[in-house]
Amino acid sequence: MSLIAIIDDDPDILDASSLILKTKGFEVITASNPVDGYKIVKEHKPDLIILDVIMNEPDDGFFLAQKFRREKITTPIIMYTSISKTLGMQFDKSDMVPVDEFVEKPISPEALVAKVLKFVKQPVEN
Amino acid sequence: MNTNGKPRVLIIDDEDALRGAVKRILEREGYQVATAENGSRGIELGTREEYDLALIDLKMPDYSGIDVLKEIRRQKPNTVCFIVTAYASYETAVEATKMGADGYILKPFTPEELLNHLTSGYKKRLLILEAEALKHEREERLLEIAFERTRLNTVINSLADGVLVVNTDGEVVYYNNAAMTLLNLHDVVIGRPILEELPAEIREIIFTNFTVNVTEKKSFSVEVELKPKHELVVEATLSPVLRHNGQLSGVVIVLKNISTFKKVEHLKSQFVSMVAHELKAPVAATLGFLNIILNKEMSLTRDQELDFLSRSRHRLASLLNMVNDLLDISRIEMKTITREIRELNLNNIITETLSLFTAEIKKKDLSILYDQEGLQITIRADYSEISRLITNFISNAIKYNKQSGTVDIKCYAEKHYSVFEIADTGIGMRPEEKDKLFSEFYRAKNEFTKDITGTGLGLSIVKRIIDAYSGKIEVESKYTEGTRFRVFIPMDLNEDEINN
Numbered sequence: 001m002s003l004i005a006i007i008d009d010d011p012d013i014l015d016a017s018s019l020i021l022k023t024k025g026f027e028v029i030t031a032s033n034p035v036d037g038y039k040i041v042k043e044h045k046p047d048l049i050i051l052d053v054i055m056n057e058p059d060d061g062f063f064l065a066q067k068f069r070r071e072k073i074t075t076p077i078i079m080y081t082s083i084s085k086t087l088g089m090q091f092d093k094s095d096m097v098p099v100d101e102f103v104e105k106p107i108s109p110e111a112l113v114a115k116v117l118k119f120v121k122q123p124v125e126n
Numbered sequence: 127m128n129t130n131g132k133p134r135v136l137i138i139d140d141e142d143a144l145r146g147a148v149k150r151i152l153e154r155e156g157y158q159v160a161t162a163e164n165g166s167r168g169i170e171l172g173t174r175e176e177y178d179l180a181l182i183d184l185k186m187p188d189y190s191g192i193d194v195l196k197e198i199r200r201q202k203p204n205t206v207c208f209i210v211t212a213y214a215s216y217e218t219a220v221e222a223t224k225m226g227a228d229g230y231i232l233k234p235f236t237p238e239e240l241l242n243h244l245t246s247g248y249k250k251r252l253l254i255l256e257a258e259a260l261k262h263e264r265e266e267r268l269l270e271i272a273f274e275r276t277r278l279n280t281v282i283n284s285l286a287d288g289v290l291v292v293n294t295d296g297e298v299v300y301y302n303n304a305a306m307t308l309l310n311l312h313d314v315v316i317g318r319p320i321l322e323e324l325p326a327e328i329r330e331i332i333f334t335n336f337t338v339n340v341t342e343k344k345s346f347s348v349e350v351e352l353k354p355k356h357e358l359v360v361e362a363t364l365s366p367v368l369r370h371n372g373q374l375s376g377v378v379i380v381l382k383n384i385s386t387f388k389k390v391e392h393l394k395s396q397f398v399s400m401v402a403h404e405l406k407a408p409v410a411a412t413l414g415f416l417n418i419i420l421n422k423e424m425s426l427t428r429d430q431e432l433d434f435l436s437r438s439r440h441r442l443a444s445l446l447n448m449v450n451d452l453l454d455i456s457r458i459e460m461k462t463i464t465r466e467i468r469e470l471n472l473n474n475i476i477t478e479t480l481s482l483f484t485a486e487i488k489k490k491d492l493s494i495l496y497d498q499e500g501l502q503i504t505i506r507a508d509y510s511e512i513s514r515l516i517t518n519f520i521s522n523a524i525k526y527n528k529q530s531g532t533v534d535i536k537c538y539a540e541k542h543y544s545v546f547e548i549a550d551t552g553i554g555m556r557p558e559e560k561d562k563l564f565s566e567f568y569r570a571k572n573e574f575t576k577d578i579t580g581t582g583l584g585l586s587i588v589k590r591i592i593d594a595y596s597g598k599i600e601v602e603s604k605y606t607e608g609t610r611f612r613v614f615i616p617m618d619l620n621e622d623e624i625n626n
Contacts, residue, residue: 012411012437016418023424054403082406105406106413109421 002120003027003044007037007064008052008080013105017050020109021116025123034064041073047120051099052080069098076100076119080107132158133248138168138194139183139210144233148181151237152244165189172198177205178251179244181231184211184218192218192225199226204254206247288360288381291367294338294374296321308352308360308381324379325350328362332377340366340374349384356388397566404448404567404582408441444581451583454514455566458590465508472503472512472537472546479516480535486524487533496535503537505544505615511591518584519548519611526552526609542617543597549610555603563601564589588613 004026008014011032018028029044031037033055041049049068053061065077077099101115135157139145142163149159160177162168165186172180172194180198184191195207209222212233219230228250231243282289288305292298298320306314311323321329327348335346345365352358360381367376415434418424426434480487480494487494505512523533531551538545555563562568567582592599595615603609 010407010411012441013414016411016414016434019418019426019430020424082403082410105410106417107410108417109424 001025001027001123002048003029003046004048004050004116004120005029005031005037005040005044005046006050007031007034007040007055007061008050009033009055010052013052013080013107017107017112020107020112024113024116026116026120034060037064038067041068041075046075048116049075049077050080050103050116051077054082065099078103078115078119080105132156133178133244133251134158134160135244136160136162136168136172136177136180136205138162138165138172138180138186138191140164140186141183148240151240155241157244165191165194168194169197172205173201176202179247180205180207181210182207182227184209184222185213192221195222195225195227204251204258206251206254208243208247286383288379290320290379290381291376292320292332292379293376295319296332299376305379305381308358308383310352325352325362328364328379331362331364336364336366336374336377338374341368341372342366343368356385356392358383359385359388400567401452405445408445408448411441412438448581448583451581451587454587455583455590458587458594465511467506467508469504469506470509470512472505472544473498475509475513475516476520476535476537476546479513479520482517483520483524490524490527491530492524492527493530493532494535495532501538503539503544505617507595507615511594515588515591515613516546518588519546519613522584523548523550523552523609526550528552531608539617540614543614544617546613546615547610549608551608554605554607554609555601556605560601560603 004021006014006017006021006028007030008017009032014030014032018030021028029040029046031040037051040046051061051065053059055061061079065079068075068077078101079099080103082105101118103112103115133156135152137145137148137152137159138161139148140163145161145163149161152159160171162171165188168180168182168186169189171177182191182194182198186194191209191211195209198205198207203226206228207226208229208231209218209227210231210233211218222230228247229243231240283302283304285302286304288308289300289302290298290305290309291300296319297317298314299316301314306312309324311320314320321332324332327350331346331348335344343366345363347361347363350360350362352360361384363380363382365378365380366374367378369375415438419426419431419434476496477498480496520533520535527533527550533551534547534549536545536547538547564585566586568585569582589599592613592615597613597615599614600612601609
């Protein structure tokens with residue numbers, strides 16, 4: 001069974017995303033800030049990380065992604081974005097932004113599931 | 127022959143008969159005549175004012191005609207002088223000419239001979255005067271140009287914009303102080319090669335656009351960041367200086383300091399991004415919920431649906447609050463608010479506001495310490511703004527308080543200020559949080575604040591209101607122990623001192 005970690009400071013987004021993925025049969029763990037996010041990833045070694053760009057600071061999602069890569073955590077990362085483009089952030093996969101995919105908020109269940117399935121296998125439905 | 131008034135002649139001769147005869151002849155011909163009966167009188171008259179012509183006898187008892195001539199020439203060099211003598215000799219003629227005599231008239235002479243001499247003498251006099259006038263005019267013009275130049279220099283040097291002119295050899299030919307300050311150049315000497323010291327962006331434009339075959343007067347502009355982080359940004363405008371024949375002779379570089387503009391622009395776009403993010407978050411959350419509810423595959427339970435719908439409503443309600451707060455901020459900023467300045471009783475507003483929060487106070491079991499028996503404090507201000515200010519403080523003191531905490535409210539006069547003081551026993555702030563307190567959308571985030579809602583605009587509105595009344599605010603806070611705010615509003619503010 002694939003385990004997905006969602007790290008986002010908006011409890012509503014956390015709940016909505018979790019529900020979508022749980023309905024599809026994934027196991028989900030969540031964290032609402034970068035510190036807890038780092039902890040759950042280290043502890044539970046998920047198969048995929050969904051990470052919000054802006055939490056306490058306008059770019060702490062990026063910093064957390066960089067920290068994972070520096071520590072050789074190669075788990076694929078999908079980044080939730082909302083307005084980072086206007087802040088002039090780069091949206092190409094690069095060393096600066098070591099993530100594998102982007103999802104623009106708001107989230108549609110189909111789009112989220114489609115992006116997630118690029119990285120983890122569809123669990124066998126019960 | 128006489129165009130501008132009668133020619134004025136001075137006759138200097140010791141022979142009375144000759145003086146009289148010459149005077150009569152000349153007056154008949156339209157001359158204005160003055161006479162002197164000896165050399166000293168001649169010098170006196172001839173140097174006191176300027177005659178057109180002078181007839182000087184060579185041999186007089188007191189002075190020699192040569193000495194008289196010398197003296198007159200020395201002081202009135204433009205008087206045309208003739209030496210008159212009966213004892214013509216080659217030597218005296220030469221000497222007289224050397225001393226500046228314009229002619230030599232031999233006695234005895236006929237009236238015609240005399241008049242011929244004087245006519246040509248007067249022509250000469252007119253030429254001299256004309257040359258004098260031209261010379262004078264030219265000097266005046268040179269003075270004027272010199273003056274104009276100094277004035278232009280003063281003007282250009284007092285410009286806040288930098289001006290720098292470079293010739294086609296890349297040498298500086300003109301600059302003002304502002305240019306040197308902006309480019310941080312020192313001891314620049316006219317004629318020194320300067321291109322290497324200019325910012326690369328400016329050099330680039332010069333090399334690409336100002337080659338010898340430029341004939342068009344076309345300007346180029348470029349923004350140059352001279353110090354990073356918008357600390358010093360200039361807009362450089364480069365225009366060609368063309369010769370009369372259309373050939374390029376140099377480039378004028380005008381440097382305009384646009385740092386403040388860039389800073390404001392940066393702040394503005396930062397603010398816009400922040401607003402966009404804050405507005406988008408509730409929209410995204412709500413849409414996320416609706417997407418799930420409407421998605422058949424998700425097959426939610428009725429309870430889940432209701433939970434998501436009520437959370438959506440909650441997000442939309444706070445979005446509406448935020449939009450209203452933003453509109454308030456914008457109204458204060460654009461100064462379109464019409465303030466109704468009245469005498470307000472601060473104590474009454476506090477009591478009134480507290481009554482609106484009765485339910486919240488009861489729910490948290492808070493004790494409100496508010497001594498209403500003290501002095502009644504009045505301020506001159508707009509009711510809705512002051513009420514908004516007090517509401518925001520009381521609401522924060524309740525929201526961020528601990529269960530069964532206290533809110534301590536005081537108002538009093540201190541020096542020239544009316545003071546409103548409110549202290550809570552809430553979560554408090556770390557020093558670094560205090561600095562951000564009044565920034566838009568800043569909300570304390572820690573384990574205590576998870577469930578506290580707000581727009582993050584309350585205190586930035588408060589700050590703007592206080593600023594509008596030239597007031598000030600003090601914050602004391604201890605993390606986990608509580609926060610105390612003191613708001614100072616100046617007393618006796620005139621209406622026009624309030625930032626309308």
